[in-house]
Amino acid sequence: MLSGPFGVGKRTLAKLLVLCLFCENRTDAPCGKCKACRRITSGFHPNCLRLGLLPNTKSIKIDQVREILAQLSQYPLESGRRAVILEDFDLFTVPAQNALLKAIEEPDEVTVYILTATNEKSVLPTILSRCRFQRLPAWPDDLLESHLISQGFSTQTARDLVPLSGGSPGTAVRMAGNEDFWALKSRADTVLFSPADLSQIPEISEQLKEFRQEAEQLLNYLEAKALASFSAGAPEHPDPEAYYEASLKHRAMLESLFLARRQRASNVTWQGIADQLLLNILEDNQPCPW
Numbered sequence: 001m002l003s004g005p006f007g008v009g010k011r012t013l014a015k016l017l018v019l020c021l022f023c024e025n026r027t028d029a030p031c032g033k034c035k036a037c038r039r040i041t042s043g044f045h046p047n048c049l050r051l052g053l054l055p056n057t058k059s060i061k062i063d064q065v066r067e068i069l070a071q072l073s074q075y076p077l078e079s080g081r082r083a084v085i086l087e088d089f090d091l092f093t094v095p096a097q098n099a100l101l102k103a104i105e106e107p108d109e110v111t112v113y114i115l116t117a118t119n120e121k122s123v124l125p126t127i128l129s130r131c132r133f134q135r136l137p138a139w140p141d142d143l144l145e146s147h148l149i150s151q152g153f154s155t156q157t158a159r160d161l162v163p164l165s166g167g168s169p170g171t172a173v174r175m176a177g178n179e180d181f182w183a184l185k186s187r188a189d190t191v192l193f194s195p196a197d198l199s200q201i202p203e204i205s206e207q208l209k210e211f212r213q214e215a216e217q218l219l220n221y222l223e224a225k226a227l228a229s230f231s232a233g234a235p236e237h238p239d240p241e242a243y244y245e246a247s248l249k250h251r252a253m254l255e256s257l258f259l260a261r262r263q264r265a266s267n268v269t270w271q272g273i274a275d276q277l278l279l280n281i282l283e284d285n286q287p288c289p290w
């Protein structure tokens with residue numbers, strides 16, 4: 001079982017493992033060039049089966065599992081190994097998971113089952129107890145940044161994305177394609193982070209009102225921004241005292257975001273929350289703690 005956050009690379013690793021299993025090039029597997037590699041890459045290897053979410057569905061049902069079990073028992077397969085990739089196993093319904101129990105418990109000699117899951121807690125203990133685990137951690141910021149640049153993102157975009165991605169390349173790519181997010185970011189930066197002083201509060205408060213529908217996204221963005229600058233300044237800061245001051249402000253910012261979330265959960269009006277947030281940002285006449 002390969003488990004880890006959304007977009008961290010579970011499917012990519014599963015595919016790589018299968019390529020290694022099937023590649024005909026024993027000294028340099030996976031070579032990506034042999035017949036087996038090419039068939040797996042194009043999704044047409046008879047001995048490699050895959051089961052995952054169908055478009056516009058939220059779970060994997062028992063019927064889909066029965067189909068793949070029937071395929072495993074009936075179809076004439078080529079000699080050699082078989083691989084079954086069960087994607088998003090945490091989204092398999094309980095009956096669907098149960099239907100696979102026997103197959104996973106007593107796989108025949110040639111079959112390898114590779115499961116992926118974002119949330120292990122949604123997998124039956126009976127299944128978990130039969131798995132060997134590889135847990136994929138979040139990517140470190142610098143590695144994620146260079147990966148995004150290697151994928152064609154500009155350095156600035158990569159830097160914007162890293163703190164918002166939770167160490168997940170998949171999330172970064174998803175955020176990159178989310179035009180609503182970039183529009184929100186640009187609006188939030190203009191409203192909150194252009195030079196401001198206390199006399200502008202009424203004006204900014206008025207502009208913040210318009211974020212009501214996107215309050216959650218705005219809070220997410222502010223939190224990511226606060227966390228990013230909090231960790232960015234830490235190592236070898238030239239002025240320890242200034243860094244200490246700054247870190248107190250970051251902390252205060254995170255606390256006020258936390259408070260804003262709590263208020264939202266208890267149905268305080270957005271205007272009330274936004275004004276409180278704004279006051280916290282501008283507290284001590286500091287235009288912006290970042």
Ligand SMILES: [Zn+2]
Binds near residue numbers: 038
């Ligand atoms: Zn190969």
